[in-house]
Amino acid sequence: MIVEDSLVVRRLLAHIVSRDPRLQLVAAVASAEDALQELPRIRPDVISMDIRLPGMDGLEATRRIMAEQPTPIVVIADSVEDAALRISMNALRAGALSVVEKPVGTETGGYDRIAKTICTQLFIMSQVPVIRRRGPGISRPVASSPLPAVPRMPPSILAIAASTGGPPALAQVLGALPADFPLPVLLVQHMGSPFMEGFASWLDGLVPLRVALAQDGERPRPGRVHVAPGDRHLLLAPGGILRISGEPPLGSQRPSATRLFESVAETAGPQGLGVLxxxxxxxxxxxxxxxxxxxxxxxxEHESTTVVYGMPAAAVRMGGSSMSLPLPLIGPRLLSLAQEGGR
Known part of the structure; x- marks a missing residue:
C-alpha cells in the first residue's frame, strides 16, 4: 500500500513498484485517514508512508497502524531538513522499520538508485514479522564455544551497532547511560546516507550523552557518541583516533558493523565493549x-525484544556473544561494566 498525498509522486511510486517483479501494488491512497480505513480490508504486507500528509501526518498514522493493525512501514521522506527528519525519526521510534528518500522524477539525478532502494526496502521489510508489543523476556548468557583465556581489563571504549529497528533500540540503550558515562561510544546504524546527520541530531535530543557524526582524525571522548557518517566505515585506528574510511562495502554494508568491531578488537583488545x-x-x-x-x-540483544533477530542470532551462532540480554537490561549492564572496571 502506498500512502502519498501528491498525485504526481503517488503515480511515480506506483510506477516504481509495478516494475519490480517482487512487489504487487494493492492500493495507493492520498491520506492517512484513507489508509486506516482501507487497512483492515486490504491487509497489505508492507506500507510506503509519506511523512507529511494533510490532516493526520505520517507519524500519527504510524502510531495508529502499529496499535490497531501492526504492519511493516517504510517511511518515504521528501526532505532532509530538520522538521521532516524529526518526524521521520520519531516514526521509526513509533514502529516504522526504515526511512528512504522520496523520488522526484525519472529525469532527476539518482532516480534509478532511489527507485532500487525503495523497492528493495519494501520487499525486505514486507518479510518482517511485526507485533503490537514485545515483552522484555528473560535471558541468561548464551553458552558458546570456549575461547582463549584473556585477562579481563577495564573497558576503554564501547562499540554498538544496529540495523532494522535500530533507532528506537539505540535510543533505549543509550538513554540508560548518564551524561558522565566514562567511555566513548562508537555507533553504526544502517540507514540511507542523506538521513545520518538528522539521525545523529535526533538521537542527541533524546539521550543524556552528546551525539554527533564522527570526524576523521577525531579522538573519541567519554560521554560522547560518535556516529558513522552515511556511506562510510567508522574505524578505531592505532593511537585511539577515529578513521572515516571509503573502503569498499563489506557484505553490501557501508558503514559495516563488522569493520567497526574488528578495528576495536585490533586496537582496544580486551578493553573493548561490543553490543549488537x-x-x-x-x-x-x-x-x-x-x-x-x-x-x-x-x-x-535477546530475541524476545528484537524487531529482527538476524544480526544478533548470527553472532550467537558464531560464538561471538558473551551474553544475550533483553533490550531494557542492556543499558544498565553496560553502565555496570563501565563503572566496575569490566568485572
Missing part, C-alpha cells in the same frame, strides 16, 4: 567474534 542490536542479515557477527576472541565483553 536488532537487524536483518549478519553484519557485525564476525566482528563481534573478533572482539570476544580479543578478550572483550560482547553483548547481543
Amino acid at each position: 542490536l536488532t537487524g536483518m542479515g549478519e553484519d557485525g557477527a564476525a566482528g563481534l567474534l573478533a572482539m570476544r576472541r580479543a578478550g572483550a565483553v560482547t553483548v547481543t
Whole structure:
C-alpha cells in the first residue's frame, strides 16, 4: 500500500513498484485517514508512508497502524531538513522499520538508485514479522564455544551497532547511560546516507550523552557518541583516533558493523565493549567474534525484544556473544561494566 498525498509522486511510486517483479501494488491512497480505513480490508504486507500528509501526518498514522493493525512501514521522506527528519525519526521510534528518500522524477539525478532502494526496502521489510508489543523476556548468557583465556581489563571504549529497528533500540540503550558515562561510544546504524546527520541530531535530543557524526582524525571522548557518517566505515585506528574510511562495502554494508568491531578488537583488545542490536542479515557477527576472541565483553540483544533477530542470532551462532540480554537490561549492564572496571 502506498500512502502519498501528491498525485504526481503517488503515480511515480506506483510506477516504481509495478516494475519490480517482487512487489504487487494493492492500493495507493492520498491520506492517512484513507489508509486506516482501507487497512483492515486490504491487509497489505508492507506500507510506503509519506511523512507529511494533510490532516493526520505520517507519524500519527504510524502510531495508529502499529496499535490497531501492526504492519511493516517504510517511511518515504521528501526532505532532509530538520522538521521532516524529526518526524521521520520519531516514526521509526513509533514502529516504522526504515526511512528512504522520496523520488522526484525519472529525469532527476539518482532516480534509478532511489527507485532500487525503495523497492528493495519494501520487499525486505514486507518479510518482517511485526507485533503490537514485545515483552522484555528473560535471558541468561548464551553458552558458546570456549575461547582463549584473556585477562579481563577495564573497558576503554564501547562499540554498538544496529540495523532494522535500530533507532528506537539505540535510543533505549543509550538513554540508560548518564551524561558522565566514562567511555566513548562508537555507533553504526544502517540507514540511507542523506538521513545520518538528522539521525545523529535526533538521537542527541533524546539521550543524556552528546551525539554527533564522527570526524576523521577525531579522538573519541567519554560521554560522547560518535556516529558513522552515511556511506562510510567508522574505524578505531592505532593511537585511539577515529578513521572515516571509503573502503569498499563489506557484505553490501557501508558503514559495516563488522569493520567497526574488528578495528576495536585490533586496537582496544580486551578493553573493548561490543553490543549488537536488532537487524536483518549478519553484519557485525564476525566482528563481534573478533572482539570476544580479543578478550572483550560482547553483548547481543535477546530475541524476545528484537524487531529482527538476524544480526544478533548470527553472532550467537558464531560464538561471538558473551551474553544475550533483553533490550531494557542492556543499558544498565553496560553502565555496570563501565563503572566496575569490566568485572
